Amino acid sequence: MRKFLLATAIGAVMAPGILHANELPDVDADAEGTHWSGNGELGLALSRGNTDSQTLLGRLSLAREDERWKHEAGLAFQYGQQDDIDSAYRYEAFGKTGLRLGERSRLSGSARTERDHFAAYEYQSTAAFSYGHDAVKTEATHLDFEIGPGYRWSKLQGVRVHENGGVVRGLMDFGHRFNDSTSVYDTLLVEAGRDNTFARNEAGVQVRMSDALALKAGVEVRHNTDVLPGIHRTDTLTTVNVSYGF
Template sequence: MRKLVLAAAIGAAMVPTITLADETTDADDAGWTGTVEFGLAASRGNTDSETLRSRLGLATANERGKHEVGLAFLYGEQDGVESAYRYEAFGKSNLRLGDHHQLFGSARTERDHVAAYEYQSTLAFGYGNQVIQTDTTHLGFEIGPGYKWSKRQDVRIHENGAVVRGNMDFGHEFNESTSIYDTFLVEAGEDNTFARNDIGVRVKMTESMALKAGVEMRHNTDALPGRHKTDTLTTVNVTYDF
């Protein structure tokens, strides 16, 4: 529980810190924007559990392309025992070839103390197509080759090799306050295929703050006995745009 309280305090402290960084960015006119998310769920009764999730994303864009970086963190306890612990770092750069076409390079690494794989790290590059880009709707696809470093949980088995990375990003605004999103990532290799789908709805409360409810599903096609191939996480987060 002490770890959870400490992590929650750090996550809550991120908002004023990031706001100050945004004021500096405006002065330098660097063009960076971003979002920080923070969610905490707790249950009491037959089972006592707490789950903390936080996420930070930064992006900048110009006529030549777009750059994105971010961090994500998940920590859970059940009856005082650690039940989930995962952190992830990611980044991507796009080079525009036209109104709808681009080249991309991406990097992602995650470490998970509970899931089928202890860690997975991927470098990839390839081609992207922005199929739909309007004021209210966007739909884009990416595909390309990459290389992955990974290790199964609890055993000294490293599975390093080539993968094919695919990504889909969809979003639609119903009105000024309500929007939906769906992102799907797949990293397909000879030993294992990792797939993640994140879908949900976002409702603005102010110009900068919103409530976001979503479901994230993570699947590994290969898992040792006793480990689930699919993990599902349902969250309600507060988000802050800057």
């Protein structure tokens, strides 16, 4: 199963490039904007829901974009003590490659996997294809949408029942910069399937303290429609992080 998941995820990420590699002109690899950029975060979280705890969390994101391609990858973790007794953890890995069809449209292949010790699902892994459109694209504001089919592997916490099947993946990504130092963001991910619909919304504000350092405060809401008795459908996570861009 792990080999099948890995092969499917790699295929989802690489397929757009295989299909269209011969239809687009070459772009100079050293052209401006083709280098990788990144962002690292570290902070404390207050979690309420299935996990009531004070938690250490971190995130690493990488991105690269040129005239044809947009690549994204990253890791995220959350670790702490639940009720001063049990260790709680959550980690996630994700990747996406998008091929531009025009100035505001693209095809993307994406994959993500997460494991969570105390939430409704022990793990959820998804590979998907998506069509994306940049509804708003200005110097200060962006609003992007993606939608497409995918497949999900998942297992409820504490039971030996796997819920594997097709999903529809949707993504909304919004960001607005008020000035050189202050910006807001809101990202909504939905993976809807027959057994469960998973939704995650991350919203917050970022204030730059220097060219590289920023203070970031946000709220993450996670929701699963299918949970076992006694388990909350919704978890919220309030965070204050120090962010470093490179």
